[in-house]
Amino acid sequence: FFFTHTPASEMLRSLVGSEMCIRDSPQGVKESMVKNSVSKTSLHDAVIVGAGAAGVGVGATLRHAGIEDFLILDRSTVGASFRSWPRETRFITPSFPTNSIGMLDLNAVALGTSPAVSLRAEHPTGRRYAEYLKLVASHFKLPISSDTDVINIEKVGDEFHIEINEGIVRSKHLIWAAGEFQYPTADGIPGLEHCRHTATIDRYVELEGESFIVIGGYESGIDAAYHLAEQGKHVQLFDSGCPWQSKTSDPSVALSTYSMERMKAPHFVDRVELQPYTRITAVLRKDESYTVSTLEGIQFSSNSPPLFAGGFDGSHKLIEDLFEKREDGFPLLSEKDESTVTPGLFLCGPAVRHGNQSFCFIYKYRQRFAVVAKAIADELDLPAENLEIYRMWGMYLDDLSCCGQECVC
Numbered sequence: 001f002f003f004t005h006t007p008a009s010e011m012l013r014s015l016v017g018s019e020m021c022i023r024d025s026p027q028g029v030k031e032s033m034v035k036n037s038v039s040k041t042s043l044h045d046a047v048i049v050g051a052g053a054a055g056v057g058v059g060a061t062l063r064h065a066g067i068e069d070f071l072i073l074d075r076s077t078v079g080a081s082f083r084s085w086p087r088e089t090r091f092i093t094p095s096f097p098t099n100s101i102g103m104l105d106l107n108a109v110a111l112g113t114s115p116a117v118s119l120r121a122e123h124p125t126g127r128r129y130a131e132y133l134k135l136v137a138s139h140f141k142l143p144i145s146s147d148t149d150v151i152n153i154e155k156v157g158d159e160f161h162i163e164i165n166e167g168i169v170r171s172k173h174l175i176w177a178a179g180e181f182q183y184p185t186a187d188g189i190p191g192l193e194h195c196r197h198t199a200t201i202d203r204y205v206e207l208e209g210e211s212f213i214v215i216g217g218y219e220s221g222i223d224a225a226y227h228l229a230e231q232g233k234h235v236q237l238f239d240s241g242c243p244w245q246s247k248t249s250d251p252s253v254a255l256s257t258y259s260m261e262r263m264k265a266p267h268f269v270d271r272v273e274l275q276p277y278t279r280i281t282a283v284l285r286k287d288e289s290y291t292v293s294t295l296e297g298i299q300f301s302s303n304s305p306p307l308f309a310g311g312f313d314g315s316h317k318l319i320e321d322l323f324e325k326r327e328d329g330f331p332l333l334s335e336k337d338e339s340t341v342t343p344g345l346f347l348c349g350p351a352v353r354h355g356n357q358s359f360c361f362i363y364k365y366r367q368r369f370a371v372v373a374k375a376i377a378d379e380l381d382l383p384a385e386n387l388e389i390y391r392m393w394g395m396y397l398d399d400l401s402c403c404g405q406e407c408v409c
Helices: 007-016 053-064 115-119 126-139 219-230 257-262 266-271 315-322 362-379 385-392
Strands: 046-049 070-073 150-156 159-164 167-171 174-176 211-215 234-238 272-275 280-286 289-294 299-302 345-347
Touching: 046 053, 046 159, 046 167, 053 070, 053 126, 053 362, 053 385, 070 167, 115 126, 150 315, 174 315, 211 219, 211 289, 211 299, 219 234, 219 257, 219 266, 219 272, 234 299, 266 272, 315 345, 345 362, 362 385
Parallel strands: 046 070, 046 174, 174 345, 211 234, 234 272
Antiparallel strands: 150 159, 159 167, 280 289, 289 299
């Protein structure tokens, strides 16, 4: 953890605890396991589904809001989605220890922490980032029940009945923070079953073949092409648009500068053939050969299964009946990130949308943790004064009028 010596930092120190030296690898830190003591009779103040960046982050925020009786349920373990990233894939947002000047590390999910300091990495891999999340969960003593699969959710009167593999957990409030990586898009193109989604790849270095077709030109597609080209493979990358030439500065829409910079690497320039404004309409397989067809009727072939980098359906679709839908299919939320049809149900994570604003990056959706925590604290008649320090660290965005500003140069 990284603290300054300003009055604000003294407030922060009192909030998150004494300074800790965690420059060594956080491996071995134990989670706050409650699997064998999950109460199926008592009524909890809140239950969080998901122990990834959103679940761990909002869990720490509930602590700061004075909410003690809550659980975090995860069907695997802390940071499981990050652990399943391709081994070579790294964060496109940089981690940097800027806490000393009052600016929280972009990839931090809790006050007083910095993945850059913890992991000694500017662009950590998914596996390393999972170590950071595990460390945060341990420091804040978050009550995490691992290996707990949520089977069904039902609103019964003023309660949520959350069916798990051991029975029913009851709660006054429910925070859905299950993320999206474990739910890759699996339809949209005829023959997509012949492709491999990039989310299912363990190591790009282990893929066999000399030439590859990549469908999708945003972050995952560029990442796949970069690592394949680095191994000496030839790559044809298709996208229905041209994201690498987008004029917007919003990385939720355009490629990140990290990806743009990697596209200039000699091996990428030499071995990756970009095919912008080319919509793939079908994928065919004949014996060990794969063919993709474009809207213009042109066909491209490869002896390796095409890689599909078409994004994720997201976990919010698992409970879509508990939300109204926006025109774009994402959940419609109140100004407190609460369902407009299921009171007490809140959304945290990359599926949060307000107007034309997308909160799909950690440094974006973490700004809404305190909004959710304050809403729950208010209903529990808790003052939650400690949340005010979140504003000083850019972690309490309850006024969206400041969002959407473009860079002038």
